[in-house]
Amino acid sequence: MDRVPPGQFVTERFPILTYGEEPRIAPEDWRLELEGLVETPLTLTYQDLLALPQVELTRDFHCVTRWSRLDVAWKGMRVKDLLEEARPKPEAVAALVECYGGYTTNLLLEDLLRDDVLLAHTLFGKPLPPERGGPVRLLVPHLYAWKSAKWVRRILLLDHLELGFWERMGYHWRGDPWKEERFQEGPVPAARIRFQALKKPER
Template sequence: MERIPPGQIVTERFPILTYGEEPRVTPERWRFSLWGLVETPLTLTYPDLLALPQVELTRDFHCVTRWSRLDVAWKGVRVRDLLERARPKPEAVAALVHSYGGYTTNLFLEDLLREDVLLAHTLFDKPLPLERGGPVRLVVPHLYAWKSAKWVRGIELLDHLELGFWEKLGYHFRGDPWREERFQEGPIPAASLRFQSRKGGREG
């Protein structure tokens, strides 16, 4: 399988792209919640996150603006592990990710359940810096990077697709780099995608 998605250029740099001001969130103030269509809502502090089983992984990072950075090393907690604790209800098929500062992005539950989707607090063996979304960001390496929300504060499970910030402005509702799902063309086939998510769908 090709390593670089179509239309991408590999860079040794690691550009920082942020819309608006960077929220100033310290580890002491950081809180993460998992709520919505779950049996057991969760709230975590930063020490709570560090006390959970930790995962180190290296994945490529693909930005919709056409650059790719290879072999990015993260450390954090699998979102799948948190979802197992929260126990999504049967009708939950999608999520809206919330960040400090008001940013949102949407994901399907099947995407969040992949084993390499993390709440990451460490980048290249150092605490995640503020400008890269610290103290904690979401990392969804199989989708374009705008889905990897910086300064994440919560995940809300839903029974429908609710578009996030960039998706409302015309970005694709899913963002698979291998399909070049950069921008939405035509209406979103919400009904069929809800069914696809329930059945497992295609993983990018």
């Protein structure tokens, strides 16, 4: 299969797109909270993150504004590992991701549980710079880049779909680049109500 989703062009540049002011969080001040529908709520410091099993991976990065950067090298810990420790409750189907600076985005629990979804702290072998979401950002490489939330600070598990910032502005509720899910057409399925059907993989 072609590595480049439909409607995208490949660039050697790595544009930086940020809505609003850029937060500046020192690593020693960074915290991640994993809360909501979990058996064991967790709070992670930057040193906690570094002490957990780490993963290095290279993935392509696709922005909804139609550029794609291939072979981006990241390092971090799998969100899946953190979720397994927190133990999501059976009714958990989605998450609202909250960031320093006020940005939010929504994800299905099944998307967070993929092996290549990371809490990333390193980019191309160097600490993740603030303008790219440092000290820690979410990496969700199989979806459009707005889902890879910068400056992540909280993951809240829910039994319903709670739309984030861009999703409320008309962006697609999921954002699969291979399906060109750029903007939402028609009603959002089961927004703000429980929806067990979406626990089934789409691809």
